[in-house]
Amino acid sequence: MPTEFAIRTDLxxxxxxxxxxxxxxxxxxxxxxxxxxxxxxxxxxxxxVRILATLLTPDAGRAFVLGxxxxxxxxxxxxVIGLTGQYAAxxxxxxxxxxxxxxxxxxxxxxxxxxxxxxxxxxxxxxxEVAGTTVKSYSGGxxxxxxxxxxxxxxxxxxxxxxxxxGLDLASRNELWDMIRVLAADGTTVLLTTQYLEExxxxxxxxxxxxxxxxxxxxxxxxxxxMAGGQVLEVRPLHGADVGGAATVLADLTGAGRPVVAxxxxxxxxxxxxxxxxxxxxxxxxxxPVRHFVVRLPSLDEAFLAITGQHxxxxxx
Amino acid sequence: MTVFAQTGVLxxxxxxxxxxxxxxxxxxxxxxxxxxxLFVYVFGGAISGSTTGYLEFVLPGLLVQGxxxxxxxxxxxxxxxxxxxxxDRFRSLPMARSAVVAGRVTADIGRxxxxxxxxxxxxxxxxxxxxxxxxxxxxxxxxxxxxxxxxCWVMAFLGVSLRSAEAVQTAGFxxxxxxxxxxxxxVPAASMPGWLQAFVKVNPISVFVTAMRGLLLGGPVAAxxxxxxxxxxxxxxxxxxxxxxxxxxxx
Numbered sequence: 001m002p003t004e005f006a007i008r009t010d011l012x013x014x015x016x017x018x019x020x021x022x023x024x025x026x027x028x029x030x031x032x033x034x035x036x037x038x039x040x041x042x043x044x045x046x047x048x049v050r051i052l053a054t055l056l057t058p059d060a061g062r063a064f065v066l067g068x069x070x071x072x073x074x075x076x077x078x079x080v081i082g083l084t085g086q087y088a089a090x091x092x093x094x095x096x097x098x099x100x101x102x103x104x105x106x107x108x109x110x111x112x113x114x115x116x117x118x119x120x121x122x123x124x125x126x127x128x129e130v131a132g133t134t135v136k137s138y139s140g141g142x143x144x145x146x147x148x149x150x151x152x153x154x155x156x157x158x159x160x161x162x163x164x165x166x167g168l169d170l171a172s173r174n175e176l177w178d179m180i181r182v183l184a185a186d187g188t189t190v191l192l193t194t195q196y197l198e199e200x201x202x203x204x205x206x207x208x209x210x211x212x213x214x215x216x217x218x219x220x221x222x223x224x225x226x227m228a229g230g231q232v233l234e235v236r237p238l239h240g241a242d243v244g245g246a247a248t249v250l251a252d253l254t255g256a257g258r259p260v261v262a263x264x265x266x267x268x269x270x271x272x273x274x275x276x277x278x279x280x281x282x283x284x285x286x287x288x289p290v291r292h293f294v295v296r297l298p299s300l301d302e303a304f305l306a307i308t309g310q311h312x313x314x315x316x317x
Numbered sequence: 318m319t320v321f322a323q324t325g326v327l328x329x330x331x332x333x334x335x336x337x338x339x340x341x342x343x344x345x346x347x348x349x350x351x352x353x354x355l356f357v358y359v360f361g362g363a364i365s366g367s368t369t370g371y372l373e374f375v376l377p378g379l380l381v382q383g384x385x386x387x388x389x390x391x392x393x394x395x396x397x398x399x400x401x402x403x404x405d406r407f408r409s410l411p412m413a414r415s416a417v418v419a420g421r422v423t424a425d426i427g428r429x430x431x432x433x434x435x436x437x438x439x440x441x442x443x444x445x446x447x448x449x450x451x452x453x454x455x456x457x458x459x460x461x462x463x464x465x466x467x468x469c470w471v472m473a474f475l476g477v478s479l480r481s482a483e484a485v486q487t488a489g490f491x492x493x494x495x496x497x498x499x500x501x502x503x504v505p506a507a508s509m510p511g512w513l514q515a516f517v518k519v520n521p522i523s524v525f526v527t528a529m530r531g532l533l534l535g536g537p538v539a540a541x542x543x544x545x546x547x548x549x550x551x552x553x554x555x556x557x558x559x560x561x562x563x564x565x566x567x568x
Contacts, residue, residue: 089402
């Protein structure tokens with residue numbers, strides 16, 4: 001099996017009862033990258049991670065981590081992976097130090113080496129000062145950091161992060177993002193699942209959007225934004241009273257999307273540049289002065305909605 | 318790293334839980350003490366005519382009963398590991414599958430030994446004497462630990478099979494209460510109705526208690542010890558296999 005991809009799946013199927021969770025899912029993650037797996041709740045992200053982490057077996061299809069078959073060689077896969085799940089899987093009743101020592105020993109480190117590795121990680125994750133207290137008393141952010149540290153004890157070449165920042169406040173989220181970037185810079189391959197488009201946009205070099213267990217789109221965040229129908233025109237009329245009028249004018253432009261109004265700001269998708277000029281002329285003709293007239297790429301949020309929306313429409317047809 | 322070393326590391330972790338939790342520590346110390354005092358002073362006079370006479374009769378049985386109730390903690394602890402997601406972490410490590418359950422069982426044997434020592438210590442203070450000699454006492458201690466191992470595997474199976482902590486707690490209680498009461502732990506079977514006597518006779522708890530009485534108080538030991546050994550091996554093999562296979566498959 002060629003190993004140019006750190007993670008490779010080939011037509012994976014998985015059903016729970018009569019619900020199909022993964023449907024011929026194929027994924028290729030290059031080594032040393034942060035790869036984002038993006039999708040709404042129930043899209044199959046966690047199931048895919050659990051198969052790759054050897055916790056579940058697929059019904060059909062194959063999956064490889066560093067060329068090791070997750071079904072045929074699970075123990076060899078476990079040697080090279082780290083897993084951080086949706087909830088912090090650490091032992092509440094013992095200290096952070098004991099948690100990391102436990103994992104180190106289970107990975108075959110000698111007592112002294114396990115202590116040293118634990119101390120190193122506690123320092124790197126800013127937990128040295130609370131290392132001796134039971135985890136029960138930790139904040140959500142501290143628990144997640146410990147969870148991430150626990151998955152790094154064995155210096156895994158491939159790291160699975162399943163919604164690592166769900167439920168965290170903004171500051172803790174930023175801290176965790178910085179830590180993930182440092183890991184990737186050191187050559188670790190990171191497969192990150194997330195519901196947050198911003199997270200994928202900020203961290204991942206490539207993103208795959210999945211829904212109902214199928215691939216909906218794949219590419220760099222910029223490419224995905226491009227797939228959502230090009231650029232977005234933002235218009236803010238000078239007078240608040242003109243918002244309705246401006247919406248009517250923009251809605252009448254042939255070829256443009258439906259304008260979305262948020263307060264006094266109107267956003268409309270404009271697939272080609274001529275429409276921007278047309279919008280400017282039409283607003284002028286209608287006698288609506290504007291104080292903000294900007295063309296930008298759509299946000300990943302808008303792209304995501306557009307992509308999964310098209311998929312829904314396609315599926316229901 | 319061998320499965321034994323991994324088991325040891327996990328057993329250490331489980332013992333740390335007990336040592337770092339004063340409530341558990343008090344629980345496993347006070348519970349055997351309370352059982353002994355309550356049964357001896359509440360029932361002693363009525364059943365045996367005197368508390369000292371009943372003390373001799375009931376102490377070997379209370380050791381076995383204490384193990385029954387004590388090992389429900391095995392089920393609860395394993396179940397909690399699943400709930401916390403810790404089992405997922407262990408299963409994504411390149412380690413032996415059986416070590417998680419074996420580590421739990423090993424730690425619980427330590428707890429069991431502690432509870433037995435408390436019971437015997439308090440019993441001695443109240444006037445319990447070992448008529449079976451030192452060899453008998455050592456044999457009884459070995460037997461009680463072996464019964465503990467067997468019971469742990471039964472409880473471990475409950476722990477990995479049932480979903481919620483409440484269900485585990487209830488099932489453990491519903492299993493242990495009739496098994497220990499419908500046995501020769503607390504009263505001689507002679508006063509019970511015939512159909513119950515039939516059950517008491519085949520109940521493994523009675524078999525264990527008979528062997529314990531023989532070893533601690535003197536008397537015939539060969540047959541009950543052999544029967545006990547057969548039960549212990551059978552329980553370990555059946556429930557050990559069931560537990561490990563259930564553990565492997567539980568997603």
